[in-house]
Amino acid sequence: MNSFTEPEDGLTEIAFFDGISRTHLAWLTSVSSSQHLRRGEILFAKGEPVSHMYILLTGQMKLAIPSERTQERVIDFLKPGDAFGECVLLPGHRWITSACALTPSRLLSLSAQDLGEAIDRIPGFALRLISNTSRRCEGLIGDVESASFRSAAQRVAEYVLRQPRTGNQARFAFHKRAIASKLGLQPETFSRSLKKLVSDGLISVQGSRITIHDEDALQAIVD
Amino acid sequence: MNSFTEPEDGLTEIAFFDGISRTHLAWLTSVSSSQHLRRGEILFAKGEPVSHMYILLTGQMKLAIPSERTQERVIDFLKPGDAFGECVLLPGHRWITSACALTPSRLLSLSAQDLGEAIDRIPGFALRLISNTSRRCEGLIGDVESASFRSAAQRVAEYVLRQPRTGNQARFAFHKRAIASKLGLQPETFSRSLKKLVSDGLISVQGSRITIHDEDALQAIVD
DNA sequence: CGCCTATTTGAGCGTCGTCAATCCAGGTGG
DNA sequence: CCACCTGGATTGACGACGCTCAAATAGGCG
Numbered sequence: 216m217n218s219f220t221e222p223e224d225g226l227t228e229i230a231f232f233d234g235i236s237r238t239h240l241a242w243l244t245s246v247s248s249s250q251h252l253r254r255g256e257i258l259f260a261k262g263e264p265v266s267h268m269y270i271l272l273t274g275q276m277k278l279a280i281p282s283e284r285t286q287e288r289v290i291d292f293l294k295p296g297d298a299f300g301e302c303v304l305l306p307g308h309r310w311i312t313s314a315c316a317l318t319p320s321r322l323l324s325l326s327a328q329d330l331g332e333a334i335d336r337i338p339g340f341a342l343r344l345i346s347n348t349s350r351r352c353e354g355l356i357g358d359v360e361s362a363s364f365r366s367a368a369q370r371v372a373e374y375v376l377r378q379p380r381t382g383n384q385a386r387f388a389f390h391k392r393a394i395a396s397k398l399g400l401q402p403e404t405f406s407r408s409l410k411k412l413v414s415d416g417l418i419s420v421q422g423s424r425i426t427i428h429d430e431d432a433l434q435a436i437v438d
Numbered sequence: 439m440n441s442f443t444e445p446e447d448g449l450t451e452i453a454f455f456d457g458i459s460r461t462h463l464a465w466l467t468s469v470s471s472s473q474h475l476r477r478g479e480i481l482f483a484k485g486e487p488v489s490h491m492y493i494l495l496t497g498q499m500k501l502a503i504p505s506e507r508t509q510e511r512v513i514d515f516l517k518p519g520d521a522f523g524e525c526v527l528l529p530g531h532r533w534i535t536s537a538c539a540l541t542p543s544r545l546l547s548l549s550a551q552d553l554g555e556a557i558d559r560i561p562g563f564a565l566r567l568i569s570n571t572s573r574r575c576e577g578l579i580g581d582v583e584s585a586s587f588r589s590a591a592q593r594v595a596e597y598v599l600r601q602p603r604t605g606n607q608a609r610f611a612f613h614k615r616a617i618a619s620k621l622g623l624q625p626e627t628f629s630r631s632l633k634k635l636v637s638d639g640l641i642s643v644q645g646s647r648i649t650i651h652d653e654d655a656l657q658a659i660v661d
Numbered sequence: 662c663g664c665c666t667a668t669t670t671g672a673g674c675g676t677c678g679t680c681a682a683t684c685c686a687g688g689t690g691g
Numbered sequence: 692c693c694a695c696c697t698g699g700a701t702t703g704a705c706g707a708c709g710c711t712c713a714a715a716t717a718g719g720c721g
Binding site: 342360399 | 505507524527554561564565573576582585622
Binding site for chain 1: 708709710711718
């Protein structure tokens, strides 16, 4: 189900493929397949066997650990260029997270065998993949660090500071419930922490819009 | 400072190098360097520039995030065959953890350039490295999952169950303080949780020795 | 415009962290 | 080989931060 109209369709704009020749991209799209997900659609669920790895081309997704008893725990938000599922290399492995599209998404999927070939044939592919996975690892370590050393309000302040800004305006790109989960907080705690930052005059919030009034004080809170 | 007496000295016993030809191992040892660490010695500290990646050959090490205010947070214990520091590939990167030898240790170090060459020349090297990093990622996700969903006693029970056993005997391979930190607990909380498992008759503990009396009940506690 | 879900707000509680003192073990030296 | 000694482990008391449950409000999508 290779649905690309042109072999390297769209791939050149993705950071992950930057610097890889059109020839190699053409080969890659010829062996891999592309899939579309609707908003809310599940790509895989925790516990299922891992058959492919994926590279997100367009859209937003989340990796999360579901729970019957309580809220799911969001592990990461994915953006175009993010690769995930390298664990396809570990034989007989099963997913330890679920993956779900937050917006309509398009992604490229590679079987373990295709992945092996890609690593052999495409110069720089292995390097990019290792860099990608290394970065995810460091992100997780950062999450563990925050969870270990910072209070709820500190984590929220940290998150706000990390958001892309235009002037002193930023926004929450995801539901607050999901952001709270990523920060290891309950929605109520997230809401109250945000409120504290507002009442201290550091930011103001209207829906998903944030105005940052005192970046230095916000930074000072974090550490 | 290449201190190997034979080119591939000792490497063949390490899982990471299993299946890699002696020729390639010889090449690897010719470009890489080997270092020894004494017990307690620091390999690198958080914040320092990353110049090499490492593969632990013998000994035990820990990766941890230090903190002035409170106890350090142990991120992972390392055993022979574990590779770490792939982030050497990310330009201008600095360590986000510290690395410290828990026992006398020997390790192999590779510069970013050597790493790139190793990936190009040695079939399977990239695959092993990706697998290694992927596994570390999954371990971190497991830690986040435990921290999110399980109580202190559940985390301790889970840890006990994971330890290698001979009969119904297991042991703590590290200081309880360090294990507590890995589980995201204070030493006091770890001690009290352990005590609860003992007083419930599931295990008994003498120093670092554990006797498991009821594995099923222990497993039932975890989830 | 109306329903359905997300978010906010409130009240109360429990788990775990903090501080401090005591206990114990393992390593060291006499 | 034994006693000392130092750092790790345990125990106790207490408090706070964040979670849970419940209800009200706001917001977004059809």
